[in-house]
Amino acid sequence: MIKAFCQVINICSIPMSYQAILSWNSDKLRFIGKYxxxxxxxxxxxxxxxxxxxxxxxxxxxxNVFIV
Structure with a gap:
């Protein structure tokens, strides 16, 4: 039971791990939030x-902003 639960947690964490690796290796990040x-x-x-x-x-x- 515990082994199956741990495998489900690992599978569910793949998208978060992928995003964390991408953001760690990037030089620029887009964000939406509070100033x-x-x-x-x-x-x-x-x-x-x-x-x-x-x-x-x-x-x-x-x-890519055009100043007129």
């Missing part, structure tokens, strides 16, 4: 700095 420091709903892009920290990417060329 840091406020409660405004925001969609954006985060980029990894060379020192390993993450910051909000606000450069328009990375977002």
């Amino acid at each position: 840091p420091g406020t409660s405004i709903k925001w969609t954006g892009l985060m980029k990894r700095n060379p020192d390993g920290t993450w910051e909000i990417d606000q450069s328009p060329e990375d977002h």
Whole structure:
């Protein structure tokens, strides 16, 4: 019984593990959530700095935004 339950848990965790590996190896991540420091709903892009920290990417060329 316990062996079958552990196998089900392992199978169900595959999608989460896959997403975690993809996000660990990426340099940029899209997100939907609250803007840091406020409660405004925001969609954006985060980029990894060379020192390993993450910051909000606000450069328009990375977002395919056309400035008119």
